[in-house]
Amino acid sequence: MRSTRVFPVAAVLVVVLSACSGDPSPDRTTTTSATNRTPGATHGAEGRYESAQGIVDALNQAGFTVSEPQKNDGASYVTEVGGAGYEFTVTDSAEHAAPDSAGINMFPNAEALRVWTEISKGFGGIAITGHTWAVSLPTGSEAARSASRRLAPKIAKVLDGTVQQ
Structure with missing residues (x-):
């Protein structure tokens, strides 16, 4: 889920309560831990990054093609809890x-x-998650979902993060 989506608070609470209780279905709980770091990439300690720019810099250094992060001030869960959301593009090759x-x-x-x-x-x-950050990949079309599934483990490896889907 990207930070740009705005959902009614009641709907978010229902989803949060549903997601946090009961047994999640197996097809929604796949996680993959990245244990190897890419040589030369700048890493926060144990997947800790203090800024969106730090994440972008690590991906750039590892050879990904990324755009500059653009802050998104729209209302979302992220901003409601005191966080910050950014939009950018990322791919592994031209x-x-x-x-x-x-x-x-x-x-x-x-x-x-x-x-x-x-x-x-x-x-x-x-998404790929770390200490207090997430990189949320596009899933709006089958092509986007396929590209995101392909990219997620590569991004996780660079950022020392965990794939969440």
Whole structure:
């Protein structure tokens, strides 16, 4: 789920409560941990990044093609909990154009990230998460979803993050 989507608060609360209780379905709980770091990439300690620009810089240094992050001040779960959302594009090569914009969400704490992760999974999102950040990849079309599934493990490896879907 990208930070640009705005949902009624009641709907978000229902999704949060549903996602946080009961047994999640197996097809929505796939996680993949990245254990190897890309040589030469700048990393925060144990997947810790203090800014969206730090994430973009690490991806650039690892050879990804990314745009500058643009702050998104629209109302969303991320901004409601005191975080910040950014939009950018990311791809791993010139031959693979970015299918749509992606998001970088910077959260004030790990609990806010955990709740967002469950919401994102509930909507079928594909994201890479770290200490208090998430890179949310596009899923608006089958082409975007396919590209995001291909890119997610590569991005996770560079950022020392975990794929969430």
